[in-house]
Amino acid sequence: MIIELSNIFKSYENGKMEVPVLHDISLTIDKGEYVAIMGASGSGKSTLMNIIGCLDRPTKGAYHFDGSNIFGYSDRQLSDLRLNKIGFVFQSFHLLPGQSALSNVMLPLQYAGVPKKQRKEIAAEMLEKVGLGERIHFKPNQMSGGQCQRVAIARAMVNKPEVLLADEPTGALDSKSGEQIMELFGQLNDEGVTVVMITHEQEIASHAKRIIHIKDGCIIPDKSKEVVTVEES
Amino acid sequence: MLENIRLSFQGIWSHKLRSILTMLGIIIGIAAIITIVSTIKGTNEQIKENLVGSGNNNVTVSIYQDGYEYEINNYSGLPSGINTISTELLDKISNIENVESCSVYNKRVDWGDSIFYNDTALGSSSIYGVDDKYFSTCGYAVSYGRGFHESDFDKKRKVVIIDSSTVTNLFDNTNPLNKVIDINNEPFTVIGVIEKKDTFKPVINSIDDYYSYVADSESGSRLYIPSTSWPTAYYFDEPQAVVIRAKNTDSMNSVGKKAATILNDAIVTSKSFKYKSDSAMDDLESIQDISNSTNTQLIWIASISLLVGGIGVMNIMLVSVTERTREIGLKKAIGARKGKILSQFLTESVVLTSMGGFLGVLCGIGLAQAVSKIANIPVAISIPASVIAVAFSMLIGIIFGLIPSIQAANLDPIDALRYE
Ligand SMILES: Nc1ncnc2c1ncn2[C@@H]1O[C@H](COP(=O)(O)OP(=O)(O)O)[C@@H](O)[C@H]1O
């Protein structure tokens, strides 16, 4: 088990009011799984994703990532965890606008302390892998949405994380580009990467091997088409 | 780190106008300081140069009684408690570090009652009994006629060398050579006229005090006779003084003090007498003190501009943090530690202010040159001051960049990513 959430609660302070967002969420995801989280807008998907991605801490409940309880982790430990074990992909790409695709992908390598020359090689290789080998010097404003998202995926994967977290990765893309992204996710999952993806499109979710439905901050008991037996890696 | 610096330059370049405006406070402050410092340094160096050039890196060590310069009159001779200066003692003084040469002499001040040419009295003047090294030590040169020969000393010739003021006052600017003048009722033949080797060039307009000092020290007519002929006109033993030429202007004071100590230890036994040194540097230092204190005030004012500049930098950095909230959030999300974000913004702020400081130094140098041309004030660019100025701008970058950088480092990545 790489992700293990037990009785997670999350609420936000809104002035004096406590706004509960997640209610008693328990969830486990094994290594190598491909999971889609579905739900309406405002149902708490992103909040859940932020907790899984160690960007946020739950108000209550325990979270074990790869066997260790992150409750006691310092900010610095969480940073290192995100750097090495988790890759993020966002709906709006979040690329650094002034920088080339290559520089964007090199960034996590820089944080990991990889020497500059190797950074370039590894980042270029990664861009090659997502099909942008010829565009490594393009800046985000010179690329289409689909291409930008592939740069973002290259950036997320460049430190070889175990988990790829994607928050509506196709939300800003046309369906053709979306399909390409899904293909890439499938390929990464085949290579053993655990993929957790948020979406509200059935079409996109169907690429995953397991679908988790969430409504008003609660997981709806599994009513998905099949229960997938996870292949051991 | 290098990466951060490169990115900072990129950032500054992509917001050229904003960056320049932000740096302006720093540029103005640093430029003002560099201009002021260059002007002080230029003026001081000019004064020193003039002192050296005019032979004024001389220190006179003479005898004082109860704090006042001891004046020898016609009836005094050598008072008890003082001795004459022996050759050995003079050798000892010439061996002091940084002494180029030294000379011992007798001196009397005349108020117009003992020096005559025909019936003309010279009026206020000084007469010196000098050894063979006096003129070279004091930086005098014979402008016409001749100087003293060895035989003048050996044969105790009654010859006199005069300055141009004496030529004017006693001879009405006619040729004085071979004329005979009366010194304390003894006839002395004029053999030469001397003048300062390098006459003082009036370059510094700003420090009037300096001129009055120089003018003052050159006033009155002067006559010189061989020390061996001194007893012919006056007494055998009279208190003597020493003039020392220091190798450099900076060592004048220490050389004078050491010489005075040597003399006091060796030949002064009375409590009321004391040899004291008196050098042009003393006056110079008080002049410098005055100009330095006014300039220190100017530097304080310029520092306020730096403070304002620093606040401007802080303001822009805060704006920059807000503008780049998304970038910061993303970087934290993909694993940048707090320290990375902090150092990124701090570097940016330091690069910004250092560049401002560097431009300020350049502007300051330019401005100093312009001031020197327009106001005819000498300037000297100080390398240490320039380096300190840039270093100080860096410090301003750190101080005023700290709050925005901490703010950036503490941004919550979720809020930051959500920020549109
Ligand atoms: N920082 C916050 N402060 C207050 N409320 C928040 C905050 N973040 C999210 N919420 C609320 O939590 C709920 C879930 O948000 P989110 O997880 O973004 O939903 P989803 O991603 O499923 O659309 C929403 O009602 C939202 O308004």
Ligand SMILES: [Mg+2]
């Ligand atoms: Mg969302």
